[in-house]
Amino acid sequence: KRCGEEGKTGDDVLLMLVLGFPGETPEIPADSAWCWIFPHPPGTMASPAVSPDSSSHEALSSVNSAPACSPTSDSENLSPDELELLAKLEEQNRLLEADSKSMRSMNGSRRNSGSSLVSSSSASSNLSHLEEDTWILWGRIVNEWDEWRKKKEKLLKELIRKGIPHHFRAIVWQLLCSATDMPVKNQYSELLKMSSPCEKLIRRDIARTYPEHEFFKGQDSLGQEVLFNVMKAYSLVDREVGYCQGSAFIVGLLLMQMPEEEAFCVFVRLMQEYRLRELFKPSMAELGLCIYQFEYMLQEQLPELNIHFRSQSFLTSMYASSWFLTLFLTTFPLPVATRVFDIFMYEGLEIVFRVGMALLQFNQAELVQLDMEGMSQYFQKVIPHQFDSCPDKLILRAFQVKYNPKKMKR
Incomplete structure (x- = not known):
């Protein structure tokens, strides 16, 4: 659907003492197949x-x-x-x-031993x-x-x-x-004022993106609105690609971690430098x-x-x-x-x-x-x-x- 040699320092020791601690994100319940x-x-x-x-x-x-x-x-x-x-x-x-x-x-149990x-x-x-x-x-x-x-x-x-x-x-x-200082970030607010030919497709799909996640649940949720904003903005800066369904999942994950302007910049960089645009x-x-x-x-x-x-x-x-x-x-x-x-x-x-x-x-x-x-x-x-x-x-x-x-x- 489209529209060099390192010396050992105190930091090195601290690094090795904490290596392996996994980050945590909420687990999402399942829904029907598409x-x-x-x-x-x-x-x-x-x-x-x-x-x-x-x-x-x-x-x-x-x-x-x-x-x-x-x-x-x-x-x-x-x-x-x-x-x-x-x-x-x-x-x-x-x-x-x-x-x-x-x-x-x-x-999962009502009774637990002291040990x-x-x-x-x-x-x-x-x-x-x-x-x-x-x-x-x-x-x-x-x-x-x-x-x-x-x-x-x-x-x-x-x-x-x-x-x-x-x-x-x-x-x-x-x-x-390397998305911390991108010029395109300054264009974001202006892009949101423009209209995109992909808007109808984006609106239709965002309800299917992380539908059970609290941030995205509901038609008027903040998550759906910012997801729409980022996808619309990208469709305007890259008219050849426009909008593709799979990309919304990636942007949705970014939005779980950061504000929409930063998510937009990261997504632009991923598309440009990580082969995603070609995909x-x-x-x-x-x-x-x-x-x-x-x-x-x-x-x-x-x-x-x-x-x-x-x-x-x-x-x-x-x-x-x-x-x-x-x-x-x-x-x-x-x-x-x-x-x-x-x-x-x-x-x-x-x-x-x-x-x-x-x-x-x-x-x-x-x-x-x-x-x-x-x-x-x-x-x-x-x-x-x-x-x-x-x-x-x-x-x-x-x-x-x-x-x-x-x-x-x-």
């Missing part, structure tokens, strides 16, 4: 009310039996001291997960210290941004792969895409290229699954188009999708290829047993919630995927 490109409402996907069948249980079991959350592949380039600190951080990560599970257990309360209190205390250290560290990163980008790039990348804390996402995303052009030639490149990876790395897909006429575009067009925002619940988006802001579209291939690796054994209809249901109802409890498992597997940028360019 179509194959956007099989579920944005950020929610499979309904929690759906009872997985036996294949669902097997798939979740296979994911849960994967290696525990651990540092991503770039940690191999860190020094022995940094690796030791990373290992300590993994213990902190386990505390975070244990605390989360403990709280869920307490909320469970003590355990939860202890974990929460440790978590509180970790949160404080995280605030200190990310505050320093933001204030010393140029130095971190130039002299501590490996550590910054590792931090981002572990998740940007929620309250820092707005400024960090702007810094990552959303009327011809969608870039999307076709991404699908072709992903098929090449599938054929090379998972030949058995590739043969099965072909035998069932299960086209790559049927399940992967929304991955590229919405950056998994219409695939995973928001807490998981936002983790992927953090990495996208630093590393670009490569993370979409990596996460997509990781999903197929995790689920190959189940998928090869299903026909086309079964696979369709599996992608919609099972895959979206496999990593709710530990997104790090997905991120870890994604960075184990073989990805050759030179081959992709060819």
Whole structure:
């Protein structure tokens, strides 16, 4: 639908002590399916009310039996001291997960033993210290941004792969895409006074963007109004692209983190510098290229699954188009999708290829047993919630995927 070598400092030690603390965003309940490109409402996907069948249980079991959350592949380039600190951080990560599970257990039961309360209190205390250290560290990163980008790039990348804390996402995303001082920001208020030929399409679609999220719920909600403003403004500054449905999901996520003027600037930068504009052009030639490149990876790395897909006429575009067009925002619940988006802001579209291939690796054994209809249901109802409890498992597997940028360019 269109219209250099780093020396160890106190900051380095603090960095490693808090690395791994995931940012948090609200989880959104699910709604009805739309179509194959956007099989579920944005950020929610499979309904929690759906009872997985036996294949669902097997798939979740296979994911849960994967290696525990651990540092991503770039940690191999860190020094022995940094690796030791990373290992300590993994213990902190386990505390975070244990605390989360403990709280869920307490909320789901009327009776709790005293020991469970003590355990939860202890974990929460440790978590509180970790949160404080995280605030200190990310505050320093933001204030010393140029130095971190130039002299501590490996550590910054590792931090981002572990998740940007929620309250820092707005400024960090702007810094990552160099959107903090853009001339187009001064044009925003004037653009809102103009009319766009895409207005009717935008109005029709914004009600379907994060429909269960409080910020966007209701026709007269502030969220829907600012989403309309940003989409309309962009359609005026880039008349070739105008408006494309998938882009509203990305802008919606930005608006959850920052004011509309800043969201507009970030979106302009993403379109210009992150290949998104090419994806959303009327011809969608870039999307076709991404699908072709992903098929090449599938054929090379998972030949058995590739043969099965072909035998069932299960086209790559049927399940992967929304991955590229919405950056998994219409695939995973928001807490998981936002983790992927953090990495996208630093590393670009490569993370979409990596996460997509990781999903197929995790689920190959189940998928090869299903026909086309079964696979369709599996992608919609099972895959979206496999990593709710530990997104790090997905991120870890994604960075184990073989990805050759030179081959992709060819």
